[in-house]
Amino acid sequence: MTGVIGQPVDRKDGPAKTTGQARYAAEYPYPDITYAALTHATISRGRIESIDTAEAEAHPGVIAVITHKNAPRTKPTAPTSLIDLNSLAPGTNVNYLNTDEVHWDGQPVAIVVAESADAARHAASLVRVRYQTLPATVDFQAAVPTAVKQKSSPLGTGAKKGDAQKALAQAPVVVDEQYTTPPHHHNAIEPHATTAYWEGDKLTVHETTQNIPYVRTHLAKKFDIPVGNIRVVCPFVGGGFGGKINLWPGTVLAVLAAKATGRPVRMSLSRKSVYRTVGGRAPSTQRVALGAERDGKLTSLIHTSVTRLGHVGGAGEQIVSMTNHAYDAANIHTQQHTVTLDVLSNTSMRAPGESIGSFALESAVDELAYQLGMDPIDLRMRNEPARNPVNGNKFGHRMLREAYALGAEKFGWAARTPEPGSMRDGKWLVGMGVATAYHPAWQFGSNAYVRLNQDGTVLVKVAMHEMGMGAATAQAQIAADALNVPVDSVTVQWGDSELPFAPGAGGSGQTASVAAAVLDACRKIDKKRRELDRKGFVEATSGGGDLRNNLKTLQLVLSSRRHVKAASGAQFCEVRVDPETGEIRIARFVGAFDVGTVINAKTVASQLRGGIVMGIGMALAEETLVDPRTGRIMNPSLSEYHVPVHADIPDIDVHWLGEPDPNMPLGLLGVGEVSIVGVAGAVANAVFHATGKRVRDLPITLDKLL
Incomplete structure (x- = not known):
């Protein structure tokens, strides 16, 4: 073993990008x-x-x-x-x-x-x-009363345990609120x-x-x-981010x-x-109702949602996905609904479903903590499940308690005073908020070709995708570790359909999917090393045809319903709010994550920070404005669709536990999407702590605080 796994190796695509040699789709010359x-x-x-x-x-x-x-x-x-x-x-x-x-x-x-x-x-x-x-139907809010239950899918559309509505009516402490999120666009x-x-x-x-x-x-x-x-x-x-x-x-x-x-x-x-x-994230309206005993034990958890489809396509987001696994409530009811409008189809956007569903869920949990007079972390840990709370299935890997402990230490949560509006820094109101992050771990069918040459160099071929996350570098580290060669001796070819099949880069599943194929090919090479002297090289392939990969992917998706595999984490946010203008500034942000094995410390830190930045944008700025009379997008440019800039973002401190999941290739759980989940909730909870004003409709703009 070379010890290269987990190291902050420089990106193999870095020189091409920084010198302008990297060609993008609109840069290929043709006569x-x-x-x-x-x-x-x-x-x-x-x-x-x-x-x-x-x-x-x-x-x-x-x-x-x-x-x-x-x-x-x-x-x-x-x-x-x-x-x-x-x-x-x-x-x-x-x-x-x-x-x-x-x-x-x-x-x-x-x-x-x-x-x-x-x-x-x-x-x-x-x-x-x-x-x-x-005649056209384009107004989402007007159409919400006509919503129907979302069609079932392998990703799930709802769950039920016990009688959540009855338990809610009998609970001594209740939160029952509506939350909304607007449409979003990717803006790659x-x-x-x-x-x-x-x-x-x-x-x-x-x-x-x-x-x-x-x-x-x-x-x-x-x-x-x-x-x-x-x-x-x-x-x-x-x-890309799904777009x-x-x-x-x-x-x-x-x-x-x-x-x-x-x-x-x-x-x-x-x-x-x-x-x-190009489709974007659909708007949502959500109800979250929590019933609890006075000691904080949840007796009822209800989470329902409505999102938008187009008559010409789209799919409902997995808004209640996190809720189905998050808290050990005695009675649970979750259900997703959709309305169909004369608009462009919606599509995946980073952590589709979980990112907006977590805003509603984690805001409601925070509201319950204040009603109970409990610390928001203590309330979460009071209801942390040992098994999947809906059906009792085992968690493949869940170290959320450890992530919260790490994050709270790094953030300095103990210095927080619990009363809203009780902390100040000069004229600024100071608030601290926390929320849970969760994203399922996906694996799809993939192929790979690996060749080990007599001089110790290695060639890896796989038609995977590089969208800025350092995919080639990660697979080079994986191959180097498996074949016991220096990472600099590994060349990776990617991004071409003439190379061995790789699945799409989505659901934070590409690294684990391709790693399984690369590792399999490397194992085959190890068994044939004796051929090196005679042939001068050893090569091996892994995987099968499209049908085989489709079937494998289906099997992996369905297995996730029997055995819960997911990345998780704790998001900590500190805000400053001007009481006169309502201006919000993010002062500090800390994320602590259980993402399994980390292949490259440098690229993983970048991915986690990037997700948090997107979450801050969702919390405070981003909103696609749709004319409810015509269905036309009214702010189709970066001059009017606001995204965070450098001045909006503080230093973001990210940490991970580094414990592998034994049920995933190399113990990987995926990092690209989990870090956006819970961010908007943490920001909203920090704003409430600072001001005493609860904003349940994203984005949190200053007019909603005045």
């Missing part, structure tokens, strides 16, 4: 390349009565204007199926530019191809469309982009994606060509435009086009 831009629908539901492209076609540099009248025919999107996980690839079920129907405000109704990006964008604004407008530093090139019936796509298999299989179905005829290349992705898991209109239409024009096409979406064609 005779063209540029494309979209024209968006301006209604939420209806049909195109007429479309006038004459002015756009006459604009200098324009090569083609493609609409539903002249677009190449593509195959309709097939229904989703858990037997074929790749059927989950498309963001919507709309057959873009193969229909005159409009399903959401922003749906592409034309794509313009030109010799320059500027010409394409201006010409796209010259396309004139007249619509037959049909690299907007969605596609470079597409056809050679006969063979297609090369440079795509900003976190799911190569989805891109490849969906385009094969859409354009009716063999999967093997498509190569997807994406070695570098400038941030680049699915295929959205831009990808399909760039490929369609390249087919129609016979030339390479590049389309880099404007920030506005990203908002209008």
Whole structure:
């Protein structure tokens, strides 16, 4: 063993990124390349009565204007199926530019191809469309009373133990409140982009994606060509956070435009086009009701939610996922509901469900602590379960008590005085809040190729994704440790569909999934080391075909329902609030986590801090504003959609226990998403401690404190 696991190894992709050598999807040169831009629908539901492209076609540099009248025919999107996980690839079920129907405000109704990006964008604004407008339902809050139970899924949509409503009515101490969260958008530093090139019936796509298999299989179905005829290349992705898991209109239409024009096409979406064609996090309204004895023991826990889908797609978030595992209540009832509107589909956003569900749950627990006069940590530990509280299943790994103890020590929780408004720093009100973090540990089917050469160098090939988290560095450390070679001797190739299959990077599951395949290949090599002298190298592969990987993934997902595997942690926040203006400043933040084995201390610290930053944005700033009359997003840019900047964020202190989970490859539990969970709750609880004002509707803006 080399001892490289857990070390702060410098990132292998660092030099390429810092020197500008790293190529992203919109940076690949092709001879005779063209540029494309979209024209968006301006209604939420209806049909195109007429479309006038004459002015756009006459604009200098324009090569083609493609609409539903002249677009190449593509195959309709097939229904989703858990037997074929790749059927989950498309963001919507709309057959873009193969229909005159409009399903959401922003749906592409034309794509313009030109010799320059500027010409394409201006010409796209010259396309004139007249619509037959049909009645549309776009107001989420107005639709909440019509919500229906969410369809069941392997991720679960609710749970029941005992009679929670009866127990609530009999409880001596009760909290029963409503909480809301708004829509959110990802705002990755690299907007969605596609470079597409056809050679006969063979297609090369440079795509900003976190799911190569989805891109490849969906385009094969859409354009009716063999999967093997498509190569997807994406070695570098400038941030994803869930927004680049699915295929959205831009990808399909760039490929369609390249087919129609016979030339390479590049389309880099404007920030506005990203908002209008790529799904974000759905809004939610949630009820959390807690009943407790006067000693703090929970007798009833109720958590219900309503989120939004689009008529053309989307999926309900796992809002009650954390609640199903968090507290040892005698009676539990959780249930998710959805409404379906004439809007763009929602999609995954970092820790989908758990991040917004934890805000409501952890705010309610904090409210209960104040009613009881108990320390918020003591109340949580009073109700910390030894087994899964709903069905009694064992936890694969749960060291939340230890995480709280570590976090409280590092944060200095003992210095907190419990009364709201009791702590000051000059004119500033000081508040301290805490909340629990939780995220399930996922593992998916993966393949890998490993080659050990006689000179001690190692080559690892796997079509995984690099979105800024240091994926290649982690797998190099894993291979180096398994084969007992220096990490600098390991080369990793990734981000290309011609390499061995890897699953999409989502659910904080890529590292563990790929690690299992790399470790398996390394074990095979160890058994064949005697061949080194004769052949000069030893190579091995791990994994199987798409069907085998799909079945393995399903088995792993279903097994998680029998045996709870999850990362967890404790979030500690200190705020300063100006009592005259309501201005909130985050003064300190500490996170302590149980994330299993840590492969790279440097990249893990970065991931944990990044999640906390996103959680602070969710707590204090981020909100997609949707016009309830039209369904149009009213702030589709970073000038109006507010995200945290450096001045908003203090030094963030992160810690981890480092204890492996024996049920996961190398003991990994995943770190990318757990650290956003609970952050908004910790911030909201700190604000209450500072001011005595409870804000139950995110974001916590100053007007809600005045």
